[in-house]
Amino acid sequence: MRQWTSEMLAISRAGHDKDTLYVVLDGDDTYAWLADGKRRRLDAPKKKKWKHVQVIRHLPEELLARMQSFELDAHVRKILRDYEDLREKEQETR
Secondary structure, three states, X not given: OOOOXXXXXXXXXXXOOOOXXXXXXXXXXXXXXXXXXXXXXXXXXEEEEHHHEEEEOOOOHHHXXXXXXXXXXXXXXXXXXXXXXXXXXXXXXX
16 A cells, blocks of 8 residues: 655656656555646646656655645645755755
């Protein structure tokens, strides 16, 4: 049984959306439901098999706090944009 929480991000590793960053909205043993706030909105998430995504579980506390309660697609886009900005800052300091 796969362990998932709503405090996870995922990167698509297969398909036409390869390398796309998503927020994990829901999941079961086989599938994850993903949203990016643009092409895949909260009201129509993408259903993708777990084996086709790379899950990001370790996130900064500031993002985790915002991921507890997002209601709009704009919130999802902001979370993903902030995560990408943090990753870029990490790459610059290395």
